[in-house]
Amino acid sequence: MSCFSITSQHVQAGLLSLTLLLTPAVASELLAATPHQDEPSSRLDLPSDYLLPLDELRTFAEVFERIKQAYVHPVTDAELLEYAIRGMLDGLDPHSSYMSPDAFQQLQESTQGEFGGLGIEITLNDGYLEIVSPIDDTPAAAAGLQAQDRILQIDGIAARNLPLDEAIEMMRGPAGTEIQLTIQRPGLTQPFDVTLTRAVIQIVSVRHELLEEDIGYLRIAQFQQRTAQEAERALAALQQANQGRPLQGLILDLRNNPGGILQAAADISDLFLESGLIVYTEGRLPDTQMRFEASAGDRLAGVPLVVLINSGSASASEIVAGALQDHRRAVIMGSASFGKGSVQTILPLNNNYGLKMTTALYYTPLGRSIQNQGIQPDIEVQAAQITLLQEGRSTREADLPRHLENQQLPASAQPRPSRATQGDYPLHEALNLLKGLAIFRASSALPASEASSLPSRSH
Structure with missing residues (x-):
């Protein structure tokens, strides 16, 4: 069996390499204070802002040299240092990462609303790649991928403990190329394979539809730079589709919206609020203390x-839902949201790489942190399929011989239900709630003289 040894000279060489990563002032003090050979080590006598744990640095340098000498394949200093940087960020939280130039560019493109890939937002959960949500009208949505699905393999390669940015790079690629994902879905005992064809993902941030007379539907798939302006145009279009009459109710659909730009979330909330705090953030640096x-x-x-x-509603979606809930401006309906209450800052580095780092936590107007908790709906409605029961044949008044005819005018035709609510139980329930509120508002608005003329009878 072969063996090798690491001498104090090797450790010194490793520490010398590390100093190249530090500022000149810190580097010179580190070299001056480095113990030689068997001299007892202690923490460096540096200013508090630059206090470095020398014992840990010596361990790092020793590991660095052992890998260079004994790893089965040669590894360059540059590769090892890049792995170390990735490890530092991956160890912080699931949302901090060191991005290659390609990944950094793709992230910038995604905030603009166009990029190549599958159309899913993913995160790391206990080492597994977990889908936060599929994005509307993308290969992932068409393939039926769902929030909380775990990706076990990417083209046959195990995805457990795969760095997040590396997994994203593997799933992105030229439009028209195929990729196979092995999926583990909650509630199913066996994994299954899904083959998807990559596409240029052009995210339509905002969609709208007039569900029924006076009731509108506004869908936001992701928060991008132009989302608030698109939403304002959609609201104007809904009023125009309603023959110019103001809407009597609106459904804002944030399901499977993975988030996006913080400012866009604040702007969307602002559309529906008269005044007051929307969201605030708290971090260690002054520029992370923000109020909207x-x-x-x-x-x-x-x-x-x-x-x-x-x-699948995460981050910026939770900001909007939390603000409207705290102000009692909206009824929140559905199921609990994802629970991502942190803010990431994207920093370009001088080597064309990018640094995505969690720098703050955000809080709702009432001071609630959503981190790891999510937004709890006011009315819980789980996604479900409803099967209508066949009503048995029964006799009604109109079936009786010599029944009296109704002398009133025929009732006006009821509007046909929108196709958007068919098979969508939460949306159907939201529509019913708004219809009930509209009826209540209409009856409450009756003049006293008109209300007193309503028929009544005594007993």
Whole structure:
């Protein structure tokens, strides 16, 4: 069996290499204070801002040299230092990472609304790649991938403990190329394979539809730079589709929205609030202490609002839901959200790499931290399929011989339900809630003289 040894000279060489990564002042003090050979080590006598643990640095240098000497394949200093940087960030939390130039560019493109890939937001959970949400109208959504699905393999390569940025790079690629994912879904005992064809992902951030007369639907798939402006145009289009009449209710759908830009979330919240705090952040640096306040003017003038969320609603989606819930401006309906209450700052580095690092936590107007908790809906509605029971044949008044005819005018035709609510139970329930609120508002708005003329009878 072969063996090798690491001498104090090797450790000194490793420490010398490390000093190249430090500022000149720290490097010179580190070299001057480095113990030689068997001299007892202690922490360096440096200013508190630069206090470095020398024992840990010596261990790092020793590991560095052992890898260079004995690893089965040669590894360059540059590779080892890059692995060390990645390890530092991966060890912090699931959302901090060191990004290659390609990954950094792709992240920038995704905030603009166009990139190549599958169309899923993923995170690390206990070493597993877990889907936060599929993005609307993408290969992932078309393949039926769901929030909380775990990716076990990517083209046959085990994905457990794979760095997040490396997994993202593996799944992105030229449009038209295929990729196979092995998926473990909660509730299923066996994994299954899904083959997807990569596409240029052009995210349509905002969609809208008039579900029924006076009730609108606004879907936000992701928060991008232009999302608030697109939402304002959508609200104007909904009023125009409603024959120019103001809406009497709006459903804001944030399900499977993985988040996006913090400013866009604040701007969307501002559309529906008259005033007050939207969200605030707290971090260690002064520039991470931010507060977002609503400007005057609710675009819906207080019209009832229902916000739909689920476990795929994360980050910026939770900011909007939390702000509207704290201000009692909306009814939050659906299931508990994802629970990502942290803010990441994207920093370009001088080697074209990028640094994504968690720098703050955000809080709702009432001071609630969403981190690891999520937004709890006011009305819980789980995604489900509803099967109508066949009603047995029964006799009604109109079936009786010599029944009296109704002398009133025929009732106006009821609007046909929107196709958007068919098979979507939470959306169907949200629509029913708004219809009920509209009926209540209409009856409450009756003049006293008109209300007193309603028929009554005594007993």
